[in-house]
Amino acid sequence: DIQLTQSPSFLSASVGDRVTITCRASQGISSFLAWYQQKPGKAPKLLISDASTLQSGVPSRFSGSGSGAEFTLTISSLQPEDFAIYYCQQLNTYPLTFGGGTKVDVK
């Protein structure tokens, strides 16, 4: 199975901060990586597909980059509604594994 390691696991930040989350795959997955946001008690919400394609309706402060085995999710200016847990998922190979998550909390 392909392992996805997210770092950091926890991140304290303030509104307006630039935030970067990394997702490393145990082997190359081309660009077949998605990012999700999850808020308490809610289902995950798809933010980015194919490593860098922003989903319709997702604010442009979110961006994704990377290919191969290293990927990043960047929030250019953190907003109050962005405090949540973020997960990466690889879609290159079954099983379609998730990263362990990064919780973005209020500083």
Add this chain to the structure above:
Amino acid sequence: QVQVVQSGAEVKKPGASVKISCKASGYTFSSYGISWVRQAPGQGLEWMGWIYVYNGNTNYAQKLQGRVTMTTDTATSTAYMELRNLRSDDTAVYYCARKRRGVIPSDYWGQGTLVTVSS
């Protein structure tokens, strides 16, 4: 608009089975698949498997093989996930989500179904 609505919470005893439904609307059901993902309390997301509605082909997580069955009913645009021989560590919120075949991620998710396994 696309909607995915799951059945309600369940409480089961160890060794029992649970079958969760996932009703889709607003799109051509047979053109997509359905992924199932679960989340234990306070934990991360765990991919359980995927079923392609068009032909019923499935791909299950190895750790669940033999205990899980995913099916669909195209007449009612409903997907089902049955998990047998429940254990306490199966206690989780179970999500279904629409997913195309291939390297496309799940885009529309159900609201989640809490399954509690307790004696």
